[in-house]
Amino acid sequence: MKISLCILFIVIFCLGPIQAQKINYETSFEKAKSLAIQQKRPLAILITIEPPVYSPNFLNGLNDEKVIEKYNSSFINYKADRSDTSASGKIIKEYKIFRFPSFIFLDAKGGFMFTDIAFLSMPQPLLDIAEKAISATKEKSLVEYDSSYAAGENSTVFLKDYILRREKAGITNNAVLIEKYVFGLKVSDLYNYGEVLFILKAGPTADGNAYKLASLNKQLVDSIFKTEPLADRVAMNNATITNTMNSATANKSFSRAMAAANFTRSTWASNPIEGQKNWSLKIMTYYKGVKDTTKYLQQASGFYEQYYMRLTVDSVRKRDSLNYITANKNAREISRTTINDTTSRRSFSFSYTKDSYATELNNAAWTFYQMATNKNDYLFKAMLWSRRALELSEKPAFYDTYAHLLYSLKLFDEAESMQRKAIELGKADKIDTKLFQEEYEKIRKKTL
Numbered sequence: 001m002k003i004s005l006c007i008l009f010i011v012i013f014c015l016g017p018i019q020a021q022k023i024n025y026e027t028s029f030e031k032a033k034s035l036a037i038q039q040k041r042p043l044a045i046l047i048t049i050e051p052p053v054y055s056p057n058f059l060n061g062l063n064d065e066k067v068i069e070k071y072n073s074s075f076i077n078y079k080a081d082r083s084d085t086s087a088s089g090k091i092i093k094e095y096k097i098f099r100f101p102s103f104i105f106l107d108a109k110g111g112f113m114f115t116d117i118a119f120l121s122m123p124q125p126l127l128d129i130a131e132k133a134i135s136a137t138k139e140k141s142l143v144e145y146d147s148s149y150a151a152g153e154n155s156t157v158f159l160k161d162y163i164l165r166r167e168k169a170g171i172t173n174n175a176v177l178i179e180k181y182v183f184g185l186k187v188s189d190l191y192n193y194g195e196v197l198f199i200l201k202a203g204p205t206a207d208g209n210a211y212k213l214a215s216l217n218k219q220l221v222d223s224i225f226k227t228e229p230l231a232d233r234v235a236m237n238n239a240t241i242t243n244t245m246n247s248a249t250a251n252k253s254f255s256r257a258m259a260a261a262n263f264t265r266s267t268w269a270s271n272p273i274e275g276q277k278n279w280s281l282k283i284m285t286y287y288k289g290v291k292d293t294t295k296y297l298q299q300a301s302g303f304y305e306q307y308y309m310r311l312t313v314d315s316v317r318k319r320d321s322l323n324y325i326t327a328n329k330n331a332r333e334i335s336r337t338t339i340n341d342t343t344s345r346r347s348f349s350f351s352y353t354k355d356s357y358a359t360e361l362n363n364a365a366w367t368f369y370q371m372a373t374n375k376n377d378y379l380f381k382a383m384l385w386s387r388r389a390l391e392l393s394e395k396p397a398f399y400d401t402y403a404h405l406l407y408s409l410k411l412f413d414e415a416e417s418m419q420r421k422a423i424e425l426g427k428a429d430k431i432d433t434k435l436f437q438e439e440y441e442k443i444r445k446k447t448l
Contacts, residue, residue: 001366001397001400001401001404001435021065021068022063022068023062023067023068023071023072023077023079024072024077025077025078025079026076026077026078028078028087029045029078029080029087029090029091032045032076032077032078033078033106033110035076036075036076036106036108036110037108037109037110039076039108040108041074041075041076041108042074042075042076042105042106042107042108042113042133042134042137043075043076043077043078043105043106043107043110044071044074044075044076044077044078044103044104044105044130044133045077045078045079045080045091045103045104045105045106046077046078046079046080046101046102046103046118047079047080047081047082047088047091047092047097047100047101047102047103047104047118048079048080048081048082048100048101048118048120049081049082049083049100049101050081050083050432055121057121058120058121059120059121060120060121060122061119061120061121061122061123061125061126062120062126064123064126066123066127067123067126067127067130070126070127070130071126071130074130074133074134075105075130075133082100082101091104095112095115097115099117101117101118101120102115102116102117102118103115103116103117103118103129103133105133105136107136107137107139107141107142107143108137108141109141109143109144110143111141111142111143111144111146112142112169112171113133113136113137113139113142113169114132114133114136114168114169114170115170116129116132139165139168140165142165142166142169145161145162145165145166148162149162154180155184156181156184156185159177159178159180159181159184160181160198162177163177163178163181163198163202167201167202172203172235172238172239172242172243173203173239173242173243173246174202174203174239174243175202175203175204175205175208175210175243175244175247177202178199178202178203178204178210179204179205179208179209179210181199181202181210182199182209182210182213182214183209185213190213190214190216190217191217191220193220193223193224196214196217196220196221196224197224197228199211199213199214200214200221200224200236200240201232201235201236201239202239203236203239203240203242203243204240204243205240205243205244205247205256205259206240206241206244206256206259206260206262206263207244207255207256207259211240237263237267240263241260241263241264241267241282244256244257244259244260244263245257245260245282245285245286245289248260248286248289249285249286249289249290252290254286257282257283257286258283260282260286261278261279261280261282261283261286262279264278264279264281264282265278265279277303277307280299280303280307281303283299284296284299284300284303287299288367293371296371297368297371297372297375297378300364300367300368301378301381304361304364304381304385305381308357308360308361308364308385308388309384309385309388311357313388313391313392316357316358316392317392319357320355320356320357355392355393355395357392358388358389358390358392358393358395358398359389359393361385361386361388361389361392362385362386362389362395362397362398362401364382364385365382365383365385365386365389365401365402365405366401366404368381368382368385368405369382369401369404369405369408373408376409379405379408379409380409382405383402383405383406383409386398386401386402386405387402389401390402394425395425396422396423396425396426396429396431396433396436397422399418399419399421399422399425400419400422400436400439402418403415403416403418403419403421403422403439403443404439404448406418407443407448412443412446415443416440416443416444419436419439419440419443420440422436422440423436423437423440
């Protein structure tokens with residue numbers, strides 16, 4: 001079973017007694033969206049999760065009297081659990097949600113405003129995000145921008161406003177818009193710090209005209225990457241990589257995938273080994289995205305052998321420890337802000353996936369289980385990866401993956417034993433083992 005590496009934010013605090021009154025949630029997303037437009041009120045969408053451990057105060061903030069009054073009076077409300085794909089799947093995909101629990105806010109015209117993590121255990125974060133959404137309703141709706149663009153509006157002034165509005169909403173896939181925007185610029189504009197910064201922030205494709213034009217003045221670009229905050233520099237690079245890869249996959253353009261891979265490698269100038277690793281990862285991602293199973297399996301087979309299986313267990317644990325320290329350090333640097341030539345520090349948080357190497361190996365093994373059907377050479381490799389993941393960290397989902405691979409290799413008795421282990425560990429960890437048990441029955445009956 002694949003474990004998601006999505007970021008999970010959970011805050012647990014003890015609060016007072018639960019109020020009898022509740023936030024009014026509509027019964028479906030379509031009904032809630034229609035009602036919001038009809039009543040000219042913004043829509044607050046909450047995607048919830050079951051906490052991974054027993055947390056009695058997890059939802060306490062939603063039961064606060066002030067929160068209830070604020071959300072009922074200010075918004076049309078809709079709530080869906082992440083695990084209920086019929087209710088939340090389309091929303092998660094459309095608004096690209098990867099942190100849970102999360103809020104998505106739409107304006108009274110159905111236009112996307114922003115998404116943000118939902119801290120549900122305390123009232124104040126819920127009141128703060130509500131005020132942020134109410135303030136955002138005063139902005140021009142993205143629906144209006146979208147309509148003007150669809151009608152043919154593409155002046156330089158409009159495109160800049162449109163991109164800025166999308167960025168304010170957290171939308172980073174502005175590569176197509178920035179390509180159109182640069183054609184309205186003068187050569188002198190490309191020597192302007194603010195103009196080049198704007199182009200780079202829009203996430204141009206690495207092989208597109210916008211990126212090439214913005215990169216003409218290398219000294220200016222170097223200045224930007226020395227001056228701008230770390231968070232902005234990271235965001236600019238990530239936007240370019242993501243937009244280039246998405247375009248490459250959508251258009252089945254291997255040359256564009258190569259551009260994304262080369263750009264990614266260039267961002268690791270101080271660590272060429274990690275740069276080459278990430279170059280290979282992007283090529284693998286492309287093959288998987290365009291469903292070229294043969295090339296993906298070939299590329300991934302060598303990749304995981306080289307970068308994961310050659311490391312000893314002790315080496316991996318040492319790297320995990322160092323990566324944790326690096327993540328903490330980067331989070332602190334990003335949290336720094338300069339005010340009146342003095343540096344102050346805000347409170348900060350960061351996320352680090354423990355046992356990331358084991359999780360990545362497990363996920364790779366599960367992908368091979370799904371893609372390498374009847375290809376025993378690949379399945380055997382994946383089985384070894386799965387076993388290494390278990391050496392690094394014994395998790396129920398890891399045993400589930402191992403059991404499935406053993407079954408595929410017709411090692412039925414061992415597969416049954418490993419699936420029982422997945423169930424036992426799951427129960428010990430107090431997680432839902434229903435799926436593990438269903439798979440166990442299929443393995444036992446040889447109907448998997």
